[in-house]
Amino acid sequence: MAKEKKGVRLEHISKIYKDPKSGKDFYAVQDTNLEIEPGSFVTLLGPSGCGKTTTLRMIAGFESPDEGEIYLGGEPINALTPNKRDTAMVFQSYALLPHYNIFDNVAYGLKLRKMDPEVIKSKVADILALVGLEGMENRMTNQLSGGQQQRVALARALVIEPGVLLFDEPLSNLDAKLRVSMRTEIRRIQQEAGITAVYVTHDQSEAMAISDKVIIMNKGIVEQVATPHEAYYYPKNEFVADFIGEANFIEATVVAQDMVQVDGVNLKCTTGTLSTGSCCDIVLRPEGAFLADEGDLSGLVEYSCFMGAYQDYHVRVGHNLVKIQEYNPKNKKIYNVGDKVFLNFEENTLYAL
């Protein structure tokens, strides 16, 4: 539906703010380089205060970067005001115009573009159908539920056919169930419209569910840009490993290419570029190992709890405490606190940092 999919490129982008308390300047975003492919759905993911919103608002034009240049579809846009940029933003608070009805809200951007009223009418009707709000043109915004308001906000942004669609935590005001269904909806609509989207969230499962790529940020710095799959299985560092899903870090020594030693036991593990003899942490996802009476690494059960979908264990291995989740525990042997067990690793699950 978009006239033209546009990519976004951030080159050495930094934003400096003054800390209101100490009065000192600090980097809210620091030396960020990003390449967002046209038509892709990328997510800025990170803990609160890491600079996601700031990055997004710089792309939209509400904030100006202190260093670097932003390109939209190859054009530098640093000096353009938000109204001149080919972007459209969906706000966390929806930001619908409360004195307009749904039609006028959605038509607002089109009217500014001086389109023919008939064309506007049909475009609005089309887009409302796309977001599942057909026939609601005459409602006022306060006559809609939160989810419906979010759809209007989305329709309003989509209808002007922007080069890039920006989302700032659009679902955080909705209840958990609705969040899940809306995010699938957003993904569907983005793909149907074939539009580039940059999405901000601090909810990692949301990011995993909808993104082509996730950009993991921490304290103003981009830690990793990767597909959800890559970020989960091949995190670049401890922060990413910890932030995306749950992770155990087990101290180990590299003894050969793709071979590490823990407590004198050799284990197969992706070591990448780590050199032989160096110390490392191996990343183990809780579902990446199972307990048995014999196996790779011996340990002592310190905690065991039935969680329904899985049995939750804490196992002491040397001085590491390893958290294990064994799914579908009904047909498996349950170990209790104090039991001696062995950890067994699934094929290809260990990854050394």
Next chain:
Amino acid sequence: MAKSQSASLERKKLLADPILCTTIVLLVVFLTVFILYPLAILLVDSFVSDNGITTDIFKRVMGLSNFRRAITNTLKVGFLVGIISTLIGLLFAYVEVYVKLRTRFIEGLFKLVSMLPVVSPPFVLSLSMIMLFGKAGIITRFLLKIYDNSVYGFWGIAIVQTLTFFPVCYMMLKGLLKNIDPSLEEAARDMGASRLKVFMTVTFPLILPGLGNAFLVTFIESIADFANPMIIGGSYDTLATTIYLQITGAYDKQGAAAMAVVLLGITLLMFMVQKYYLEAKSTATLSGKASRERMLITDKSVTVPLTIACSALAIFVIVMYICVPFGALFKTWGYDFHLTTKWFEQVFVRYKGLKTFKDSFVLSLISAPITALLSMIISYLVVKRKFKAKGFIEAVSMLAMAVPGTVLGIGYIRGFAGGIFGTGILQSLYGTGAILVIVFVVRSLPTGTRSGISALRQIDKSIEESAYDMGADSFRVFMTVTLPLIKDSFLSGFITSFVRSITAISAIILLVTPSYLLITVQINEFAEKGSYGIACAFATILIMITYGSVLIMNLLMKYFGTSKKVKFDE
């Protein structure tokens, strides 16, 4: 770390928006020329003479015994009026918020009292004070048989100002009391404290900064007041009247300028304390809404005396207002109580009543939309945009609140009679209706801006950002989003500014030329001459106009205002 790039980008973005740029430049020019410059020229006037910078002029005016007396007089009145008004205001606020009012009648009284400061021309109470308690006063002469009572002087001013200003304190304190969480007081009651004890140990400390705030606001109003001391002060001169006489009687412009600087210094100082110290404190301690309904006091031993006290005072004030139209209907006040229309006839036949009303009405009607729009624009810029001159615009438009009308008037005389800095630029403005309109605008701008700012602060920033993002430039955002969202504030700004303008006198009396007849100036003139019948006739019509305007405003609000409560979630 250098923030230079973002600064230069912000500048570029600003320049890419010509309407916004022009607006900012025009605003800065307007505020500089019509607020800062006239005040600056007063400083120049009083510090610079032919042989350079000097304090001689100050020494000279300080040497004038009448000026020294005026300073003490003004401060004495200010303190007394400030304290009493705050206390009466507190009484009213307490009774409204804490006490179960039994009848609609009393509720109506309270409502009327709260509306009075909005609709009342400044000197109406002085007029009726004289007519009730003066030499020919109905109460003194006919009820009490006192034939030589003098209302003129300290007590006259103090009483009239108190009655004029306490409703403002009442409204301010009512807001504060309403925000106190009832559970705080109930906890103390639970522990066995008496009602008086709870008030003294819980409520009072909580509203103490608010009381200080109310006191200072009244204090500033009192010392800036010109009209009441003029009419009822007699030989008891205050700063405002002394300055007026210095320029109209003694033709001593430099001396008047130096005196104006003194008055301005006092009000500015008080304003700073109020704005930066007390205002923040009085809201910070009481943030948030009351969590639930308050248990109203029903205990008769408390409710009856409090309600009676308030009602008596309210009725007294209302009687004073009612006295004015009667003053215009009696043949000779105090002597001949036959009804007559001769005063109204004289107003229209002899004293160009029609032209007077037309002039006042038209000038005020021109200035009202300008003020309303200007204050909305300023609020929008201050709250929603960031740019360099923002601090300046906000500070100067608020500063105007602390400038007494008399001071502004002298500033305009000194600043524009010979053009800007005596160069003749803008000299043609002097003596025209335009300069009167400008004075009206400047005098009403702070109130309008304040209401606009607080209205805009409640609107989620992203609402305007979303419009901006979808392609609207600043002008469109303002016209299609901001203004519709704060139209209540705009409407009330419009009416308030109209009423303030049509009842204004202090600055205008110094600037008006014979080609314009203004109601307030006429009332002042006739009251001074002792022609109370005519003064009352003018005042009656003025009250009708202002009261009518407020009624119209309420109607407009009802039909065009944002009646549906719109939810703006942050």
